[in-house]
Amino acid sequence: MSVSTVTEQFRVDEVESFRRDGYFIARSLIPTSYISTMKQITQRDLAAHQGDIEYEADLHYPGAPASFDAEGGRTARRLRQAISRDPVFVKLVREPFLLNRLKQLLGPHVVMPLVHHNCIMTKQPRFSSDTGWHQDTRYWSFTTGELVNLWIALGPETPHNGCLQVLPGTHTGPAPASRLDDEQFLRTDLEENQSILKTARPVELQPGDALFFHARCFHAATRNFSNETKQSAVFTFRSFDNPPIPDSRSAQWPELLLS
Numbered sequence: 001m002s003v004s005t006v007t008e009q010f011r012v013d014e015v016e017s018f019r020r021d022g023y024f025i026a027r028s029l030i031p032t033s034y035i036s037t038m039k040q041i042t043q044r045d046l047a048a049h050q051g052d053i054e055y056e057a058d059l060h061y062p063g064a065p066a067s068f069d070a071e072g073g074r075t076a077r078r079l080r081q082a083i084s085r086d087p088v089f090v091k092l093v094r095e096p097f098l099l100n101r102l103k104q105l106l107g108p109h110v111v112m113p114l115v116h117h118n119c120i121m122t123k124q125p126r127f128s129s130d131t132g133w134h135q136d137t138r139y140w141s142f143t144t145g146e147l148v149n150l151w152i153a154l155g156p157e158t159p160h161n162g163c164l165q166v167l168p169g170t171h172t173g174p175a176p177a178s179r180l181d182d183e184q185f186l187r188t189d190l191e192e193n194q195s196i197l198k199t200a201r202p203v204e205l206q207p208g209d210a211l212f213f214h215a216r217c218f219h220a221a222t223r224n225f226s227n228e229t230k231q232s233a234v235f236t237f238r239s240f241d242n243p244p245i246p247d248s249r250s251a252q253w254p255e256l257l258l259s
Contacts, residue, residue: 009100018105022171022217025203029097029210030152037088039154042120042231045079052080054119061129063223072127079120082233083256090256093235098150098210099258102237105148105212108259109240115253116140116236117149123162123230128223132185133167133197135175136215136236139184141248145174147215147238153205154231161226164203164211164219167196171214186218 010024018024045051056064056075065072083089092098093112102110112118116136137145157163181187188197196218203211213219215236224230240257244250 008096010104015104018212018214021166021168023166023168023203023211023213025205026101026210026212027206028208030092030208032208034088034092035152035154035207037086038092038120038152038233039231041086041088042079042122042154045085046076046122046229049074049076050079051085054078054080056124056127056129059129061131063127064129065127075124075127076122077128078122078234080118081114082119082235083114089233093150093256094258101212102148102150103259106146106237106239107241110258111238111240112256112258113147113236113238113244113250113253114255115250117234118236119234120154121230121232121234123221123224123232125224125227125229128162130223131221132183133188133218133220134185135170135218137174139249140215141245141250142238143242143245145216146242147236149211149213149215150235150237151203151205151211151213152233153207153209153211154233155207155228157203157205157230157232159202159204159222161228161230162221162224163205163230164221165200166203166213167199167218168201169199170196171217174216175218 014024054077056077057068057073065075067073136149179187179190179193187193
């Protein structure tokens, strides 16, 4: 579900929609000035291959270059550590129109992990890849799986350029291991998964739209079939009382206390 909104918090029915479906789209939530600045930073760092970058060839997903030496081998998948790239990102996540909504979903004290997401996704033409159905908590280690992701469209996102797809209502718990493959992607070849897969919905976005989705909500995306790069800023948030498990990867980086 989605609506246009200019308020600084969700309506009650919007929170209920998130609780039911595991996601909610707030249309035109992010001001144009933020979108413009984030796009400029993205273009700057993509052109210079600046900072911590994950390349398509790192993951070997379907459609990605086979190696760094192959054609398109230096195709960036995402610019990691967005917070360190420019102060605009910290300013944005502290804005009341975002922070108040996160408080409604997570509670009064919101923490932003810097080790997970904290990036600009850059799905590029020709050498981008397909991402299978997964829950973001598959490799995360927090006390509970109750985390919220924020996905901000910096440009149009459609099925043609590889927008996210979601499986509504799949956020209520971890999936049984028997329904996942060795990489913890939902198996599309199992008969018992077919009814869930039929509920898939594309999340089509315009610049400035913000998708809030539960970290356990199954989502996937195809490669980008257009001629333009798709760019999205993506962050993760937790409540203060849901800390990372000590000595896990989730505990290896500092975090940003927002409220």
